[in-house]
Amino acid sequence: MDETQIASLLKSSDIFPLPQSLKLSYGTAGFRGDASLLDSTVYRVGILSSLRSLKLRSQTIGLMITASHNRVSDNGIKVADPSGGMLSQEWEPFADQIANASSPQELVALIKEFIEREEISIGGGEEGEVWLGRDTRPSGESLLRAAEIGVSSVSGCVAVDKGVLTTPQLHWMVRAKNKGLNATEKDYFESLSTSFKCLIDLIPSSGNKISNKLVLDGANGVGGEKMEELLKGYLSNLDVEVRNTGRDGGVLNESVGADFVQKEKVVPLGFGVNDVGVRCASFDGDADRLVYFYVSSNGDKIELLDGDKILSLFALFIKEQLNTLEGKLSRLGVVQTAYANGASTDYLKGLGLDVVFAKTGVKHLHEKAAEFDVGIYFEANGHGTILFSESFVSLLVGKQKGMSEGSDEFNAVSRLVAVSNLINQAVGDAISGLLLVEVILQHMGWSVQKWNELYKDLPSRQVKVEVPDRTLVVTTSEETEALKPLGIQDAINGEIKKYKRGRAFIRPSGTEDVVRVYAEASTQEDADSLGDSVAQLVKSFLGSG
Ligand code: 16G
Ligand code: MG
Secondary structure, three states: OOOHHHHHHHHHHHOOOOOOOOOOOOHHHOOOHHHHOHHHHHHHHHHHHHHHHHOOOEEEEEEEEEEOOOOOOEEEEEEEOOOOOEOOOHHHHHHHHHOOOOOOHHHHHHHHHHHHHHOOOOOOOOOOEEEEEEEOOOOOOHHHHHHHHHHHHHOOEEEEEEEEOOOOHHHHHHHHHOOOOOOOHHHHEEEEEEEEEEEHHOOOOOOOOOEEEEEEEEEEEEEHHHHHHHHHOOOOOOOOEEEEOOOOOOOOOOOOEEEEEEEEOOOOOOOOHHHEEEEEEEHHHHHHOEEEEOOOOOOOOEEOHHHHHHHHHHHHHHHHHHOOOOOOOOOOOEEEEEOOOHHHHHHHHHHEEEEEEOOOOOOHHHHHHHHOOOOEEEEEOOOEEEEEEOOOOOOHHHHHHHOOOOOOOHHHHHHHHHHHHHHOOOOOOHHHHHHHHHHHHHOOOOOOOOOOOOOOOOOOOEEEOOOOOHHEEOOOOOOOOOOOOHHHHHHHHHHHOOOOOEEEEEEOOOOOOOEEEEEEOOOOHHHHHHHHHHHHHHHHHHHHO
């Protein structure tokens, strides 16, 4: 790093001093916090993204400004790697270090040390490129400017503002760009709508016809807006009414959206007694989570179809297509977390599927799903997608070319190819997930109620416990058992034994300063009671916060 570069970094970082008492961690999915405190963080992540692009031979990096389902006054930032996936975990410690550097001098010293270790050369003609996106939060625009300054303070690096996007759109665009494909937002919409239409055309004509009507809760965020754009400009086969678009005075994520619906299990604002029985879906604030629901007869309670139910529907459909192919060509696997309802896991195993568990957080599930030819992953909260290995897609495309049109096998191959184009391969995407659910329901001829009957969720309960130090809880890699504090797992097991179909686990949250408790049992009363007694154990082993 030469003197000019050092001077430029010192000068630009002076504009964005670190607020006092701010202590940030990259956590499960990027930095998040009160938007008014994040200028310095976003500026510094801009620098990191440029360094990442330089390190990876000028491939494009994505930088998304969003705080997902958090309240509107928060914001956050996360980085997409060239594959469109999450930032490599190896770089997270550096992200933590620079975000917390207390002065411009310390920041520059950390960068210097890091680029020497990583052998990144700056200023010798190397170029880097970072694509920036933001959700609809009012703080997004000025934070985006801070990110741009960070990116361009590294010599040879440029920031490209891609405007307001959903998180999965930016990931999709970054992936496409680095694969040398067309990578605009229009290309995204075209890719989704073309493959959706192809799947619709492949629906057997003999099947049961279902209502096209869907009502979408857009969380007053970017997802509803983009869905409307897709419907208006590209798709005619769907009848979607978008509510909570943010245009009618509603507040982002406030009593609306996938996180609210899934956690509270009540109707979002704007839905009620007039919607009883109608198929409804909810996005979260940046549209990377999707859940479905329908309003039950009294008008305020809902029946929730969460990520586990979406996963089960996808698994059933994909398995049906794979079974139609001659010869066993692929390994299909599903990935869940410890939060998956036990009834969903039983159902999937009952289908004869390979079910594996990963730690909470998209990056962990994604990694495991990528080990299969077709890997389907979902968190119960609605984050998920289907990954197709490149070799399997090539095999399918090759097969398709040599087949006679119209045979069952040709149709199955064509459906699989279309799904691989429809469903976002970079990251879980509420828009592409919704299109796939819709087409599968039409294919099966199933109402939302019929889909819900695939299995019945076991009653569950989640509790948050505030403790002085949540890092004292250490779990196994699948988070199903606590290794520390010593003795706590035996005590939890003692409680679990008291209940029919009892299951419980604890884990430190990656996004909040709490220990989370999950409990499940054959009745709601038992699940509540198991949850409470495990929460008591957490307090007695770790003290109350
Ligand atoms: C983040 C994760 C989500 C996970 C949640 C767990 C991504 C994109 N998001 O929102 O997958 O379920 O954290 O939060 O990875 P917790 O650690 O506080 O329970
Ligand atoms: Mg989100």
